[in-house]
Amino acid sequence: MFIQTEATPNPATLKFLPGKVVLETGTAEFRSATEAEASPLASRIFAVPGVTGVFFGYDFITVTKQDQEWQHLKPAILGAIMEHFMTGAPVMGSAAQDDADLDGEFFEKGDETIVATIKELLETRVRPAVAQDGGDITFRGFRDGKVYLNMKGACSGCPSSTATLKHGVQNLLRHFVPEVQEVEAV
Structure with a gap:
């Protein structure tokens, strides 16, 4: 599995493109590890120290960091995303819904x-x-x-x-x- 990354206009946020659909419909945003419990993938990403936000779009994931440098965080985040998709686990838990609100x-x-x-x-x-x-x-x-x-x-x-x-x-x-x-x- 090859995951591309792209810079965003927000220097604290990096876009990850796993090359597959992340969310079929809607979007989902998680601003804490507690909120991320609704998603197995977001929970894995929040397990990386320094992650402060996760956002899912149709075919991308954006991750927001605190103070650490991307060169230190990026490999761990890539590993978490790759590991998740290799297991075949769902992106969202069964009780979760998209946040159209x-x-x-x-x-x-x-x-x-x-x-x-x-x-x-x-x-x-x-x-x-x-x-x-x-x-x-x-x-x-x-x-x-x-x-x-x-x-x-x-x-x-x-x-x-x-x-x-x-x-x-x-x-x-x-x-x-x-x-x-x-x-x-x-």
Whole structure:
């Protein structure tokens, strides 16, 4: 098994490409070893000292570290990923579900059309680009002209995420949806 790695705009996060599907649908993010108990793979990765976050996309895994150098962590993480896939164990435990968290969405009654357009733009234009960098952006809400987005994976805590939000996503949404005045991360 050959696992490729790619740098992300977030220097504390590295993208791992195992060459196979990681999550068939949705995404999953783990910010602690306790949260990672829902996933055998995330648990293995969190067993590597210095790992502070794990994010699964369709065909990639992003890992966030604390203070250690990647040259020391990368071999152990590669080993954990390879070992997991060689065992044939599932990526997610049977009780786990993807973290789409649709229940947490909020918007005013009557804004359904605006929200549908925002979600469509995020799904078709923003999320594929952000996934290239090892992250994800999901819709959380819309109120008083402000769009609230959840940043995950490499995007969470990335130094360039503010620029991505303000200059990229905000300008795109304002262009196509005049009701959007501002975009904010939650």
